[in-house]
């Protein structure tokens with residue numbers, strides 16, 4: 090080996106060393122603890138009955154076993170990592186958030202959910218309650234530090250339990266704890282999940298209202314069978330999979346500029362969309378999957394209905410925020426080994442509807458739902474916490490419009506997963522069913 094090569098090699102090693110020393114330590118925890126260092130949720134159940142039952146109904150207890158997670162992890166992420174070694178660390182990393190015990194045990198990929206291994210515990214009691222600190226400045230990519238053992242950490246000081254020791258740690262009241270899994274940066278350096286970061290720059294962080302207030306609300310009761318009465322953090326973790334949580338998130342009102350029109354006039358409608366309920370943007374989290382769109386219809390006095398097209402605002406990248414018939418998600422063809430895959434429809438939301446979303450793009454610039462294969466992000470047209478967006482609809486009255494009252498309805502729809510993708514990957518229908526977030530109505534009177 091000549092001197093020049095040696096210099097390059099040592100420079101490279103030094104760089105690698107620097108990167109490994111400055112990177113969050115989360116990666117290093119892979120394989121650090123055997124499964125049996127953690128207690129099973131059923132052990133906690135005997136005393137923490139209510140909390141246990143709440144948790145079993147929350148997505149936290151299904152983060153590994155849920156159908157769509159299984160499909161995306163095995164059919165897309167693991168399959169992709171088998172074709173491209175560079176994807177292996179990120180596919181292993183899925184488990185750092187979805188089944189931390191399997192990740193910490195180095196059991197990756199874990200057995201399929203049907204095999205009923207301990208990976209199925211998903212985000213478990215003993216996982217969360219043995220986190221002692223967070224590594225790095227910005228919580229993300231499972232940057233929790235795990236210290237399993239007899240001591241269970243929580244938000245309250247001085248509690249006693251016959252089964253374990255307890256210790257109060259501030260992180261249990263802080264949004265940063267949640268951010269260790271609810272923020273994700275992918276290998277391209279893209280923030281593909283940023284719920285805690287969105288919260289942090291919004292009004293709720295400024296008002297000192299962490300995630301817990303809305304997702305773990307406190308109510309009077311006993312946290313354990315033998316405990317004193319007090320205010321207890323309910324382990325609801327309810328979000329996109331709870332219709333009631335999603336409904337009413339955005340309030341909508343709509344009015345025309347003119348109430349009375351001639352039959353050949355132009356109607357101008359304005360729709361106000363106020364996000365009064367989420368502490369982060371709507372949608373948040375799996376932004377690559379979620380779709381929220383506004384549909385406006387007119388019904389004339391004869392009962393005939395018309396679909397209205399939103400007025401474009403002219404901002405860069407807006408084409409991804411107006412529904413179309415284009416095809417997208419071609420990169421699913423890579424893990425599925427479909428040569429020259431044409432893709433599936435970008436959305437199934439009619440044409441010309443406003444879509445509140447942020448598009449994810451693969452390295453070829455095509456829209457993707459594979460967040461690990463995301464090389465850039467499109468314009469962020471989601472609705473921020475306490476933000477109000479206004480959409481305008483300019484509609485030339487059709488020649489055959491019936492004279493009389495024209496009633497307009499605006500419907501804000503939500504799907505957890507874009508339907509063409511759900512259908513293509515055979516994800517059970519509940520993941521792509523429509524939830525109506527809200528509706529509004531207004532009217533004009535047409536004279537001849």
Ligand code: HEC
Pocket residue numbers: 128129130132133134135136137214215218241242243244245246247248249250251252253255256257312313315316317
């Ligand atoms: C034999 C009963 C029993 C079992 C089993 C048990 N706990 Fe507890 N735990 C308690 C009692 C009692 C308290 C104190 C509650 C109080 O006074 O409000 C408690 C308190 C806690 C706290 C609050 C700590 C704090 O400082 O805020 C956490 C967290 C906790 N337990 C987690 C767990 C986990 C996780 C398991 C299962 C691995 C578990 N417990 C199993 C009885 C039990």
Ligand code: HEC
Pocket residue numbers: 130133134137140141142144149212213214215217218243244245261262301305312313320321322324
């Ligand atoms: C995603 C992490 C997470 C999971 C999973 C989780 N907890 Fe908690 N738990 C917390 C946090 C955070 C708090 C403190 C909330 C607060 O005070 O605002 C808490 C509080 C508690 C408390 C004290 C409640 C109180 O207010 O007195 C007990 C007891 C407890 N958890 C037990 C459990 C048990 C048992 C399970 C599993 C069935 C479980 N936790 C699952 C994060 C978690």
Ligand code: HEC
Pocket residue numbers: 148149151152153155158185186187189212266267268269270271300301304305326327328329330331
């Ligand atoms: C170990 C990682 C981890 C931590 C820590 C964590 N979460 Fe989660 N959380 C997840 C995963 C993974 C999911 C997705 C479950 C799924 O749908 O597969 C999730 C889902 C959720 C959901 C959505 C449920 C739904 O219906 O779609 C809410 C709400 C939530 N978490 C709130 C919190 C809050 C609040 C905290 C902090 C107290 C927290 N999480 C801490 C990993 C974590």
Ligand code: HEC
Pocket residue numbers: 264267268271284285286288293298299300301302303304327328329330334335338366367368369370371372373374375379
């Ligand atoms: C002011 C109340 C509020 C606060 C604070 C809040 N959320 Fe939410 N969150 C909601 C509502 C309402 C929804 C349901 C609408 C939706 O899906 O976005 C939701 C949804 C979610 C979802 C599901 C999103 C999806 O599309 O799957 C996750 C995950 C979540 N929140 C995590 C968090 C985390 C983490 C924090 C703190 C960093 C937090 N939330 C703070 C109200 C809140």
Ligand code: HEC
Pocket residue numbers: 155157158161162166179180182183184185186187229230231269270271272273274328329373374375376378461505
């Ligand atoms: C940094 C933590 C983290 C990593 C790494 C991560 N996820 Fe997630 N994942 C989450 C959280 C948190 C949610 C819930 C967000 C929400 O509710 O919108 C989620 C949601 C999902 C969902 C949607 C679940 C649903 O029911 O709608 C799928 C599917 C998923 N993840 C698959 C994966 C795959 C595959 C990987 C690896 C390539 C991965 N995740 C890596 C934290 C993570």
